[in-house]
Amino acid sequence: MARIGLPSYLDFANWCQQGIRVAPKFTLPDGVKVAVIPKHPDLNLTDIVGRGGVQWFRANNVADSAKLRWMESKEMFPGFNPGGERPGRQKTPQQWVDVANSMPLFAAEIDEFLEGEANIDTQDSQYTSFKQARKAKYQAGGVSDPEIYLCYGALILYGARGWKVDGVYQGPLGTYYRNLYSSQSAARNTMPGYFNVHEGTSLPNVKYYPEGPATAPEFYEKLHEMEVMMKGLNIANPRCAYVSSQLIESLPDTIPDNRPGWDTHILIYQGRQVGTAGKVTAQAHPDWDWDQQLAMYLIIGLMTGKRVIAWDDTSQYGTDPVTIYQSQPGDFHITYWSSPNGTPPPYGNPGYPPLRLTWYEAIYAACHIYKQFERTAGQNWQYLKFRVGDGPWIEPQADGSDVLFAAANSRGIAKGRFYQGAYDFVYYNPSKPKDRTGYETITVEFSNGQQYTRTCQGRVVNPFAE
Missing domain, CATH: 3.20.20 (TIM Barrel)
Structure with a gap:
């Protein structure tokens, strides 16, 4: 798989x-x-x-x-x-x-x-x-x-x-x-x-x-x-x-300190082109x-x-998609319509x-x-021994505190489990970028000695079922 x-x-x-x-x-x-x-x-x-x-x-x-x-x-x-x-x-x-x-x-x-x-x-x-x-x-x-x-x-x-x-x-x-x-x-x-x-x-x-x-x-x-x-x-x-x-709740330093409390809900403008009729823009929380x-x-x-x-x-x-949503009373997001040819807003019910x-x-x-x-249902997920490229092996902590060491060293984590010849594992490194500079070749080792070497992308979850 x-x-x-x-x-x-x-x-x-x-x-x-x-x-x-x-x-x-x-x-x-x-x-x-x-x-x-x-x-x-x-x-x-x-x-x-x-x-x-x-x-x-x-x-x-x-x-x-x-x-x-x-x-x-x-x-x-x-x-x-x-x-x-x-x-x-x-x-x-x-x-x-x-x-x-x-x-x-x-x-x-x-x-x-x-x-x-x-x-x-x-x-x-x-x-x-x-x-x-x-x-x-x-x-x-x-x-x-x-x-x-x-x-x-x-x-x-x-x-x-x-x-x-x-x-x-x-x-x-x-x-x-x-x-x-x-x-x-x-x-x-x-x-x-x-x-x-x-x-x-x-x-x-x-x-x-x-x-x-x-x-x-x-x-x-x-x-x-x-x-x-x-x-x-x-x-x-x-x-x-x-x-x-x-x-995202708020974006620090993007608006004055004396802002009203509700404006953390309307910090960005997210737009969508609606065919040739115009563009709808929503003022809302940013997403992540x-x-x-x-x-x-x-x-x-x-x-x-x-x-x-x-x-x-x-x-x-x-x-x-050719309709738009009309803002309702109490909405934290507010929608705006603009049209180069004066087309009225194509509100849907709902949009x-x-x-x-x-x-x-x-x-x-x-x-x-x-x-x-x-295939490995019922088994506990464990931190795995792993290394990046030809680097040193990173041993799992006996007390399960691996995430603390990963955070302190801005590195990834590997978790896995196995049962009757099936091996499942996940590698994730939030500290690496998604572009080509963030790719890593990692080798994981399960407690029974089974190893797998895979190329993993940064800031993207890399799941494997072997």
Whole structure:
């Protein structure tokens, strides 16, 4: 089989979702699960289940058995108090329990109760009571180990935070970070607020929302965070969701410090020519490198955490490229139309996506690749011994802290597993460029001595099934 390619249906000129509509149906190995948001109203919400291995969907009309329920605190108690505040914070724990008990069971659920005008902290009694009630309801319904996830990006979850400890830079090989791999208790000590309160009720997650355009080195940080989360979990079926989207939060130094808070959502202009009629331009968040997204979904989400949850809103778009999307009230992106001959804007109902949705294809491509690893299903992914060219062999660390050394030395990582003559491995170096100067000839060696030599491109995930 050798190198695993991208799905044959993938078309980067098409801004619409593709895999959700045309990918073959299959089940991912190792119990891996993935959640996405259907973005086109003409999608058959029954037919999409299982396409590309994706089983969970954030959509109102999808069956509860396939639904990712993304919860906001303002939904739990709609409306406003007389003073204009959202009422959730003033509700008692029992009132939150009553809401929890009124909801059905879902395939998976996650919340953003920490965000917005009705924010509830994960340590508040309202929050913990709600989560405990949800867990009890699943168990009463025969689901002993439900997919209930803690608030995405909750502050009590572990973060490497630029390799700083108490604001002081230590670097990835600092004693603090090295020690986290020494034992499960060391990993657990990074998150007492999670492990002492939420473990056994809510599963953790690693959120990635890039702060700026220099995203490549952050691969190391996020993989490290996922490894620490997984090492600390003391449950029968450990898993941790990688939660991410295609957007960069802000571009430092591109706009004045006195900018209004919302303008981090409208930092770039992304244009598309609509035949000969004119050009539509969307003002929105910038997006980040597709190949890096694929690498992170595959290595961090599927191979390490066993869960991926796409982070996006539920806006709906058409599929006809000669139409454009009309901005809606509350949209963070704003569309503009210009025509050399005065053609009126060809609004669709709804119109074509104002921004590329091909980031979803990075998720489906990651699933496509992971499916090819089925022959070695059930085996643990291990860091491999490898070398670049005729250079020295890089031995795997006994404690599994290889990513720290890779980060400190700006080098790649090799992970693999084997079973009954089948060998699967992945090499990824985010520190090398994609152009010809970033190609490396690497040789990997498995624990039984089996070696493979392959040419790998920089900043692109290189998966192999031998």
